Amino acid sequence: xxxxxxxxxxxxxxxxxxxxxxxxxxxxxxxxxxxxxxxxxxxxxxxxxxxxxxxxxxxxxxxxxxxxxxxxxxxxxx
Amino acid sequence: xxxxxxxxxxxxxxxxxxxxxxxxxxxxxxxxxxxxxxxxxxxxxxxxxxxxxxxxxxxxxxxxxxxxxxxxxxxxxx
Amino acid sequence: xxxxxxxxxxxxxxxxxxxxxxxxxxxxxxxxxxxxxxxxxxxxxxxxxxxxxxxxxxxxxxxxxxxxxxxxxxxxxx
Amino acid sequence: xxxxxxxxxxxxxxxxxxxxxxxxxxxxxxxxxxxxxxxxxxxxxxxxxxxxxxxxxxxxxxxxxxxxxxxxxxxxxx
Amino acid sequence: xxxxxxxxxxxxxxxxxxxxxxxxxxxxxxxxxxxxxxxxxxxxxxxxxxxxxxxxxxxxxxxxxxxxxxxxxxxxxx
Amino acid sequence: xxxxxxxxxxxxxxxxxxxxxxxxxxxxxxxxxxxxxxxxxxxxxxxxxxxxxxxxxxxxxxxxxxxxxxxxxxxxxx
Numbered sequence: 001x002x003x004x005x006x007x008x009x010x011x012x013x014x015x016x017x018x019x020x021x022x023x024x025x026x027x028x029x030x031x032x033x034x035x036x037x038x039x040x041x042x043x044x045x046x047x048x049x050x051x052x053x054x055x056x057x058x059x060x061x062x063x064x065x066x067x068x069x070x071x072x073x074x075x076x077x078x
Numbered sequence: 079x080x081x082x083x084x085x086x087x088x089x090x091x092x093x094x095x096x097x098x099x100x101x102x103x104x105x106x107x108x109x110x111x112x113x114x115x116x117x118x119x120x121x122x123x124x125x126x127x128x129x130x131x132x133x134x135x136x137x138x139x140x141x142x143x144x145x146x147x148x149x150x151x152x153x154x155x156x
Numbered sequence: 157x158x159x160x161x162x163x164x165x166x167x168x169x170x171x172x173x174x175x176x177x178x179x180x181x182x183x184x185x186x187x188x189x190x191x192x193x194x195x196x197x198x199x200x201x202x203x204x205x206x207x208x209x210x211x212x213x214x215x216x217x218x219x220x221x222x223x224x225x226x227x228x229x230x231x232x233x234x
Numbered sequence: 235x236x237x238x239x240x241x242x243x244x245x246x247x248x249x250x251x252x253x254x255x256x257x258x259x260x261x262x263x264x265x266x267x268x269x270x271x272x273x274x275x276x277x278x279x280x281x282x283x284x285x286x287x288x289x290x291x292x293x294x295x296x297x298x299x300x301x302x303x304x305x306x307x308x309x310x311x312x
Numbered sequence: 313x314x315x316x317x318x319x320x321x322x323x324x325x326x327x328x329x330x331x332x333x334x335x336x337x338x339x340x341x342x343x344x345x346x347x348x349x350x351x352x353x354x355x356x357x358x359x360x361x362x363x364x365x366x367x368x369x370x371x372x373x374x375x376x377x378x379x380x381x382x383x384x385x386x387x388x389x390x
Numbered sequence: 391x392x393x394x395x396x397x398x399x400x401x402x403x404x405x406x407x408x409x410x411x412x413x414x415x416x417x418x419x420x421x422x423x424x425x426x427x428x429x430x431x432x433x434x435x436x437x438x439x440x441x442x443x444x445x446x447x448x449x450x451x452x453x454x455x456x457x458x459x460x461x462x463x464x465x466x467x468x
Contacts, residue, residue: 008095011153017398020416024423026098026144030137033102035127048130049425052438056447057134059420063454064141066416072153075401075462086173089231104176104222108215111180113205126208135212142219150231164251167309182254182300186293189258191283204286213290220297228309242329245387260332260378264371267336269361282364291368298375306387320407323465338410338456342449345414347439360442369446376453384465 011072019073023066030061089150097151101144108139167228175229179222186217245306253307257300264295323384331385335378342373401462409463413456420451 007029013019035041048054070076085107091097113119126132148154163185169175191197204210226232241263247253269275282288304310319341325331347353360366382388397419403409425431438444460466 006095008093008098011094011148012155015398016401017396020398020419024420027137027141029098030102030140031133033140034133034136040128044128044130044133048134050430050434051130052434052441052444053447054130054134055421055424055434056438056444056451057131057138058424059417060447060451060454061134061138061141062420062423063417063451063458064138064145067454067458068141068145068148068153070401070458070462072148072155075458077402077462084173086171086176089172089226090233105215105219107176108180108218109211111218112211112214118206122206122208122211126212129208132208132212135209135216139212139216139219142216142223146219146223146226146231150226150233162251164249164254167250167304168311183293183297185254186258186296187289189296190289190292196284200284200286200289204290207286210286210290213287213294217290217294217297220294220301224297224301224304224309228304228311240327240329242327242332245328245382246389261371261375263332264336264374265367267374268367268370274362278362278364278367282368285364288364288368291365291372295368295372295375298372298379302375302379302382302387306382306389318405318407320405320410323406323460324467339449339453341410342414342452343445345452346445346448352440356440356442356445360446363442366442366446369443369450373446373450373453376450376457380453380457380460380465384460384467 011069013069013073016070016073016076019069019076020062020066023062023069026065026069027058027061089147091147091151094148094151094154097147097154098140098144101140101147104143104147105136105139167225169225169229172226172229172232175225175232176218176222179218179225182221182225183214183217245303247303247307250304250307250310253303253310254296254300257296257303260299260303261292261295323381325381325385328382328385328388331381331388332374332378335374335381338377338381339370339373401459403459403463406460406463406466409459409466410452410456413452413459416455416459417448417451 008026011022013022031041035044048058086104089100091100109119113122126136164182167178169178187197204214241259245256247256265275282292320338323334325334343353347356360370398416401412403412421431425434438448
């Protein structure tokens with residue numbers, strides 16, 4: 001069902017900030033897996049990017065994905 | 079109550095991306111366990127696939143399931 | 157307050173799919189603990205089983221419980 | 235601020251089901267800590283106990299607390 | 313940006329109930345970090361303390377923070 | 391896509407309170423990644439800072455990020 005394009009090679013990143021950016025990507029791919037039409041997504045964007053509830057919800061999803069990425073990198077401890 | 083069809087053989091996957099796809103599947107099965115009627119699900123789909131809140135909520139569920147799948151694969155570290 | 161009936165014997169299951177079914181059961185018992193009246197629950201069911209938000213929320217609760225069950229089974233690794 | 239009454243002695247329970255009941259108790263104490271007036275709580279109860287969204291949200295909180303209790307008991311493995 | 317007042321000295325507590333009280337405090341500080349005006353907070357309080365959804369959401373945040381505090385205390389096992 | 395500015399150097403902090411402040415920062419960056427326009431964010435702020443649901447949701451996101459930061463610091467045990 002999904003396109004064979006590889007967009008997720010690894011959960012390991014060099015730095016915490018790259019890990020955070022990966023968490024953002026994972027969150028967006030979750031949206032895209034439900035609505036693959038990029039035109040529709042573009043049209044919907046202003047609706048939640050200008051809505052406080054939508055923005056907090058988006059930050060929440062990123063936080064959950066960041067938990068996963070941070071654990072995968074042992075929190076970049078060493 | 080559930081059909082005896084086996085749809086979940088293992089939480090282990092070869093790659094992170096396959097793990098993400100399994101997380102999507104787990105999320106959909108959660109919906110299907112509450113509403114098993116595929117015709118109803120098809121009818122409801124446009125309602126949330128065109129709704130920013132619905133899309134963010136869907137991405138959230140995938141993120142939670144991806145935590146589980148990623149832990150099951152020790153984050154594909156080795 | 158709760159009936160003495162034992163409905164949760166163990167978090168260990170033989171397969172991942174049985175674990176997922178246990179997660180569904182845990183989610184339903186959470187609802188039942190707040191609204192024990194089965195007749196009321198039956199009446200409410202169509203309201204959320206035909207509502208995309210309600211279905212995604214239900215899938216979310218199952219995902220959280222599945223995290224617990226999967227950890228309890230060490231992700232059925234061995 | 236809180237009454238000195240001890241309502242939470244331990245997170246350890248003998249069985250998984252007692253652990254689930256403790257998770258329900260923790261969830262209720264979370265509500266009570268915000269609204270300590272039992273009369274108000276009684277009045278509000280029918281409002282969410284007859285509302286599918288409210289019931290799913292309640293089950294969600296129990297699921298989060300059950301994660302904590304289950305981990306505290308090493309998932310009642312031994 | 314934040315006042316230099318130290319309100320969080322440690323995640324370790326003597327008992328599970330003190331840990332639960334710390335989870336309540338963490339949840340309130342999360343609100344206060346977004347709305348530091350105590351007068352506004354007082355005015356908003358009745359709005360959610362008399363609203364079932366608001367109460368369940370508050371209990372949810374406490375549950376998430378209690379997971380953190382409980383893990384920090386190794387679940388008060390010993 | 392993101393500006394190359396480094397805003398997240400490490401998840402390790404000296405004290406639990408600094409960890410909590412980092413969790414607040416992570417939560418805000420999640421919002422900013424979706425709506426990078428600071429003027430829009432300023433305009434939206436009063437909308438949720440005066441809304442009990444918005445405040446509880448914000449506290450929830452901080453709680454999730456604080457789980458990550460606390461784990462990264464081994465809960466500041468030693």
